Amino acid sequence: MKIICLQENLKESLITLERATSKNQTMPILHNILLKTEKGMVSAFATDLEIGIEKHISCKIEKQGEVMIPVKTLLQFIQNLPNTRVGIETKNNTLHIETEQNKIKIPITSVNEFPLVPKIQPTKTITLQKGLVLKKALQQVLNSIATSYSLPEITGVLWVVEPYTLKLVSTDSFRLSEKVIFQKDTYTASHPATFIIPQKTAAELVRDIDTDEPIDISLNEHQIVFTMKNTTIISRLITGEYPKYEQIIPTTSKTVVELEKGEFVSQIKLASVFSSKINDVKVCVKKNKKTMEITSQDQGKGEFYAAINLPGVTGEDVEAVFNYKYLLEGLANIEDEDVVYELNGSASPAVFKTKTGDYRHVVMPIKT
């Protein structure tokens, strides 16, 4: 095999691929990427057996072939090069890399050891017309995904694909994010579908989607493939049943508050300085005064008090204690400046909503 490409293109792809290689010491084959020429293009593939990423790299092909390269060595070398032309060639079990100034030789092992890319027979397909819509939606639910494996079903993002809405849901059982994408020309689906993609896959998609090009998704019971213009991501699906999350989201609310996000966020940040070990911040809505009081205290650090004016309050007065991290992270997922905050007393979940209702973030108060 012999190809010539630009350092910049190669570097970008290698950085992505490196994330997909396995860190597992007992599986050294997975520390490699497979580079091969295919239909006039060069593709590079890496996998840790849970997720696999294929990148198309634009370059000039002089001789067809394939080669397996240890990604770490290659990436470190390519990263530190200036942006020049890089020639890659295989000769007698050695990989030769040449730039204007450098000549590198890397011993290579047989490609026969490298994992085969599983061919999946899709049973369902979905097409997202605008890549960035998915990217943004995934970003909004990414930080609520559970990191503990005690309930494996919630260590990923639930997709509920229906004729008119596509819902993305994540929860770590302390808070829950739900994003709704409405059908209006944003997606088409062959069948209704419900599935869970692992956290790593969701995070990888957020990183890899950078254009508004359409994304094709095909899946079966165990596997899902996201096909983008230059990148293909193949991932396992989490098997198991997602908890019935709808019943967590309160349907009525005792107190409804309209908030200016910026002010609320900055006051919560200030309050967090004085919160105790459990990150508790107390929120107290006074309907008659149209204010919200935010307090926090810690024996060692001191006490904090702030009052913010509320543009709108309905319902009853309420007092509830929250983990400030969940409040801040939930609000960070909302772009709009106007946020609706619904509370249900000190022991039932509260909800942050966008005015359009396309995003909901449910937070459980800390019981005192």
Added chain:
Amino acid sequence: MHNTELWQRVLAEVELNCSRASFNTWFQHTAIHTKEDGIVLISVPNSFAKEWLENKFNKFILKSLRSAASDVKDVKFIISSSPEHIKQRKKRAEEREVAPLDNQFDFNGVDKDTNLNTRYVFNDFVIGSSNELAHAAAISITKNLGTIYNPLFIYGEVGLGKTHLLQSIGNEVLKLDKTKKVKYVSSEKFTSELVQAIQNRGMDRFKEEYRKNDLLIIDDVQFLAGKDKTQEEFFHTFNSLYEKNKQIVISSDRPPKAIPTLEDRLRSRFEGGMIADIGYPDYETRLAILKNKTVKKQVSLSNEILEYIANSFQKNVRELEGALNKVIIQFRVSKHPVVLDDIKKILSPTMAAPKKNINIKHIIHAVAQFYGIQEKQLLIKTRKQEIVRPRQIIMYLLREEFKFSYPSIGSKIGGRDHTTVMHACEKIAEYLRKDDGLLEEINVIKKMIYNM
């Protein structure tokens, strides 16, 4: 040869014929899933492994399977839905998480407002002669809320399905009309909420909370016994609902009359509606329950086994289900077909001790042993104090524990008159009231008898 053993042999052979790295990559967490009609199904952790083994190792695996078990014809691969390494991860995570935090969402299907668990529905309730009245009453009130039987009082021993019936009523009412306000609460919870309300000066809200319901279900009402303030509050709640024709459903482990220290005004109200009891399920009902459960859990156990379980656990549906679960687990993990003898072995520790044939000899033996006297001495005519008392105890035990008639006791204990026996029983009963030591003694003797 067991599947695990067979697979071990294949793995050993593979290991010799491929590199260490490749072996680790592709054969970790693989196992034989099933072996049927000569087709061996191998479970693999992911689709990469499936693709690899199918393409590169298919022939090799088949060959070495054949050399170990000649009846193997073909080999297939499936992706295991719960791979071993994910289970391990889960286990590790659970070990790390010491205490569950209570500010978590509750995914268990219990509705926060109504306290109802959606798991309980009428469809799963097995009807038999012992509970058909209660069931029919429950069904009819869901259709005529608050108008026909109000209150409905259901009583029965533990583990016979009271809670199931009660929750089903709530769920059914909600199913028919979502706007109805339903609340299910145990009397213990009612009490603790009341206490909290008193502490926080939230009585108004507490009253409002209970009096707005269209259907109030109180479980295990016998625990209200002796709690006067709670009873009073409950009485008012009851009245206010009753006046508005709102349905009330109550359960208890005994009829209202038999609940001690229940205020008369409450008792009379409980008796004012419909009282239905749930008795012990008969054999057919028990068998039907077991069959229902096996269908639900998708296992097929032979009739013989189900009949055995139904026969062994007669007084408690919960124990019956527990026994069935135990058998099902055994059935799933066991590599060879489960036969009745295995079941007997598994269940024997939990089995409700089948009534042993305890005869007079056992009792005399136990008493004699306990007091260090010879058995025949107990039967001869003598008024020695150290003989008389034990003899009276024997008679007392025969009467109280084993319901022998006075004359038959007399004739068996050395041909005595029935009045002598009556006198002995009265005497011991009297001593028992005065002397705790004797009670202890008798308890020890009873234990000896039952453990013989």
